[in-house]
Amino acid sequence: MTASAELRSGKGAGDENFPVASFIIRPRYRALILAFYEFVRVADDIADHATLTEQEKLARLDRLEASLLGQNDDEPQGAHLRDVLAARGLPAVHAQHLLCAFRQDVTKLRYDDWDELIGYCQYSAMPVGRFVLDVHGESQATWAASDALCAALQIINHLQDCGKDYRALNRVYVPLDAMAAGGTDVNALGQAQASPALRQCLRGLTTRTATLLAQSRPLAGMVGDARLAMEIATIQALAERLIGLLLTRDPLSERVHLSKTAMLTTALRASASTLTRRLFSRGAPSFSPVSR
Structure with a gap:
């Protein structure tokens, strides 16, 4: 299975409706917020992917979470976020909650x-x-x-x-x-x-x-x-x-x-x-x- 980032939509932080770690944010925090964003962006693009089946989407979201939790290194964005969170002593729970939402996007339409x-x-x-x-x-x-x-x-x-x-x-x-x-x-x-x-x-x-x-x-x-x-x-x-x-x-x-x-x-x-x-x-x- 290829890394999920290869299936990205091409949308980046600069394409969002609202600022994502803009220059206003202190540099010491910006890289961590952007690592979080990159992880979330990959997950969001998987949930919205036009050709992946529901089963394939859920499997990839599970693999992203496994990388985030240190169970594998298959997804670079998950592994990177895991490392930067550990360096700052921050939990992964917020990223995990977002993964719950993306799984819901796959299975719930109304x-x-x-x-x-x-x-x-x-x-x-x-x-x-x-x-x-x-x-x-x-x-x-x-x-x-x-x-x-x-x-x-x-x-x-x-x-x-x-x-x-x-x-x-x-x-x-x-x-x-x-x-x-x-x-x-x-x-x-x-x-x-x-x-x-x-x-x-x-x-x-x-x-x-x-x-x-x-x-x-x-x-x-x-x-x-x-x-x-x-x-x-x-x-x-x-x-x-x-x-x-x-x-x-x-x-x-x-x-x-x-x-x-x-x-x-x-x-x-x-x-x-x-x-x-x-x-x-x-x-x-x-x-x-x-x-x-």
């Missing part, structure tokens, strides 16, 4: 309601934020706000790609009860343009996702690391802008992603605002590019 979707986010999204917080040595008191942010990011992605996920993977993250309540069903996701009923359904879910962002808004002020606070503020601001697009645009027929320019300007404003607040509220933060 979600009955909002609670079931949030249950999926507990494995598909929340571990990412918890991992980054752990890498920075932040308190677990930050986890609840981080969980809300990560769940919001995941659902935003689901809403942006609802048509593509249905057409390419027959996978529907839009809760079935929300569609039924609006008088529509999954077949509407395969159309070139969203019907009024589907638009109303998606707007309702977008509004509900905005409540998660309201819960996550304090997170940047809760963390001790100034650079991480700026990264979180950037992600929060980008998510809020995407919520605005989803409320006004049709994800089946219109672009609901930010341009590179819009992402950059949003990031600069959010970072500058966060840094200014910290300067006035806590004194000048440590902002040296070298490890502290």
